[in-house]
Amino acid sequence: METSDIMNLCDQIRETAYEIHRYHGTGYLEKVYENALAHRLRKKGMDVKQQHQIIVHDEDGTEIGEYYADLFVENSLIIELKTCKEICENHKAQLLNYLKGSKLEHGLLINFGAEKFYIKKFIKSRSSKRASKLTSLLLPIFAFLAFFRG
16 A cells, blocks of 8 residues: 555554544553444544454464454554553554564554544654664674764
């Protein structure tokens, strides 16, 4: 999916989720918000799968487990829903690991449990692994050169 398409998709989901938050408020179980968001996105013509199984693979391709995405939209976007007072680092790590294990790039973390609506987009870029490898190779070289230059 093109970057502009995924951004448009995320905008539509954000607006829809916010409307749900305004209408229903806080206090329901996560499943209620999952059903509401799936229902409203389907009404807009989107392909939405609930509790969609995603297989997690190890680096060599071996299947090592599975998880169930709360929502999987347009075969390209994972949505992880929460109903807690506050999002913590573990919630963010959960979504990032889902993206890494499934080899998908885009995810949304949405919290319906707080008075203030929370939604955050996460991108797990394929190129970030290459960039971090390059950085880890270049840093010692630069440090070495700086040591002898000074």
